[in-house]
Amino acid sequence: MTQAKNPGSELPLQHQEEVVIRFAGDSGDGMQITGNQFTHTSALVGNDLATFPDYPAEIRAPAGTRPGVSGFQVRFGSADVHTPGDQPDVLVAMNPAALIVNIKDLRPGGTVIVNTGQFAENDLKKAQLAKSPLTDGTLSAYRVIEIDINKRVTDALKGTPLSSKEVQRCKNFYTLGLMYWLYSRPLENTLKWLDEKFAKRPELAEANKLAMQAGFNAGDIHELFQGRFEVAPCDVLPKGTYRNIMGNDALAMGLVTGAKLADLTLFLGSYPITPASGILESLASYKNYGVITFQAEDEIAAICAALGSAYAGCLGVTSTSGPGMALKGEGMGLAVSIELPLIICDIQRGGPSTGLPTKTEQADLLQAIFGRNSEAPIPVIAASAPSDAFETAIEAVRIAVQFMTPVIVLSDGYIANGAEPWRLPKIEDLKPFPVKFLKEAPADGFLPYARDAHLARPWVKPGTPGLEHRVGGLEKAHETGHISYDPENHEFMVRMRQNKVMAVRETIPTPNVFGDSTGDILILGWGSTRGAITSAVEKLRSKGRKVSSLHLRHVWPLPHGLDKIFSCFRSVLVPEMNMGQMARVLRSEYQEHNIISYPKVQGLPFRTSELVTKVESLLER
């Protein structure tokens, strides 16, 4: 089959500013691949975009069941896109379970594309449906396009050497081809990707290409749509070179960059855990950048090995999620006590305990700031979007080496697996901050716990002649670092460590207010809520509401100047994917302000509409 130059060109072409599509199917249907390919192609045609993969923790829950449904939402547009969108305009449902789980989210009047080839009685039974939602009125509010994709792909792949099971596994590429046609996207990028992906199984590459082209060329289906759409490239994006990036990858690249800027070897100690494993996998591929990765036997060994490497003079990093953070607590305390740089990346997920491994949450904030035995202060910073994870990682390295302290980087599942276009920094804008190891004793003698202007102690690599010394978790005497049980010294050292961490705020900027600097409500966010908050503020302001927002990268210590900013608003609204942890911190730090918590703990990010509704309800009071 050859690809028609421009199939369906006789049909009308409509321009749309932005579209939200959700691909939904069984976890074995390849919806994540489909979504990622659509995303990547949309990025390459110049759209701004945001994605939201939503998949079950089970690798393959029983096929066709509701728990096995895997979804991927992408919003792409020619205007600024901050979030993956509240409601899909188009839902692609590969089976009854995918349809019934997702239909409630579809925008009224939206389009649902259903694979009717998977709607036999048995399929309905697996989805716990007594009647077919295709006929019982469930879909009456939507535009329904019924396609037997199972049969279509069988027909398209007739004559290939594939088994019927393998043929059916090409369904997702048939669907992708159809969506590429509908939104006028080129096939080239995915064709190339298939060749690379299946380099060792060329027959599979060919079959998937055939399936995709068949979907792209299916003229009789095209007529069902009565036209196709075009979403022009985004023209409000700042000039520059872009690439599509996922949060975990951006974080990994930021760590490699931070290490290079600090002139250190990066050592990652990590134990696989969802949704943080991508960082380990990503860094393991950077061996030619000198990166050492160590997959440890457990979370504790991971942080301890990273700390050991820091003692030896590396940039020690460990990556994990909530349950792993809990296990790393004692290791973090040791890092605080021996005052070595260390980066701890917590990619938060729903909890407590194992909780919702593949869903997002921001409920490790208090654990990050306070969750260690005794007085063990650690600076905490948070990434606000997939591409922001890059800069956040570099900032973490900067603080860690400048203050000789562990630093916690908070991200979450939504950032980790979400994607967006990233405007690449100019290399010359990345300013080096090389570490200076102490190489010989100062004239007045070597003191392992002497302090510099940042209250940081010297960093000495073992192997340096003449500076042999011992460190450990027992309390140390000021300057000499000898074991000390002296009561006054202990209080002195506790305060010293506290003052050092609080001094980080002298090196961080006061964040800018988005919107007017005075008004009724200031929405204060941290972490991955940034996109939804920005969209909500834009919407509210367009309606004349006096609403602004402020987003924190440095969540501990808090930057200077917040008090003054808060004073210019009647209230500060803090939306968080937890029970109000940042609100609690702010109330204890800034008691004179009206701080309102807006918690959401569903394992799902905030919708823009939820924030808009909340603010309007507050304004009406």
Place this chain on the structure above:
Amino acid sequence: MAETQALTRKDFKSDQEVRWCPGCGDYAILNCVQGIMATLGVPRHQICFVSGIGCSSRFPYYMNTYGFHSIHGRAPAIATGIKTANPELSVWLVTGDGDGLSIGGNHMAHILRRNLDIKILLFNNEIYGLTKGQYSPTSPVGLKTKSTPMGSVDRPMDPVSFALGCGATFVGRTIDTHVKHMEQVLLAAAHHKGTAFVEIYQNCVIFNDACFDGFADKSVRDDKTIDLRPGQPLLFGKALDKGLKIEGWEPKIVPAAEAAVWKSDGKSAGPAFVMSQLDQDPTMPRPLGIFRDVQAPIFEDGVHAQIRGAIQKRGEGTLQQLIYSGETWTV
């Protein structure tokens, strides 16, 4: 100020006052290790002692080298980070039966199987000393301690069997009261390329005094212990008139002339394992010496070889290549 002159035991004494109980077996071990370090030809600044928590783990404070007193059980993980980051360092790990086999058992298993070039000294006193006398994973069944007033019902583990099971490439055992023997075993461990695991029977005078006297007391030692010396016949007794051999799967006491020659580098760790279980039969002597000594690839060598290989193949990565990789487009 790199060291060029020959070092002595004294050079390895730190300025810190040693704070073990008078009569503790740890003193003898510290003294012995300081003596050995002086013979290795490694300058002090290239040596790093790492420990966990417990009486034994105070060791690094008393060595005039680099040292890291870490947290309970985690010394193997800390040491793995240090050695992998800088393979040039001579890394020594000091631990105990509780630190190394109870709270840190997992890490101990994994450092042994990975085979880093690290020397591990496990002081086994069959008791928790620093927490003042609770039973440990090596305490015998029935031992009455503060936490087992009616006697322990836990079956103990054997550190040597454990290390062999983890695939350790060097496994030795010695005893604090037999300094000469300790020197021999520690020297062999120091010269082994790979993870060397040495169990040192160490007497706790306060909470478990004389627990090894049944075979270690000078009056019975010759008859109740046997020294495993690679390439030498398995002999014991004051006059070295008794021998050992393994018949089928069973060890057997035989006249000296019939004793088997001890082989520590066989393909199978089986004979070493049989020896490590000898104490199950009270008529048998307690084996000390070198159970196993074989070569295997070194973990940190493999890690750095991969990095060198990647750089050779793809060139050393630059920030430009890192950030501007993949599909990009320009606005």
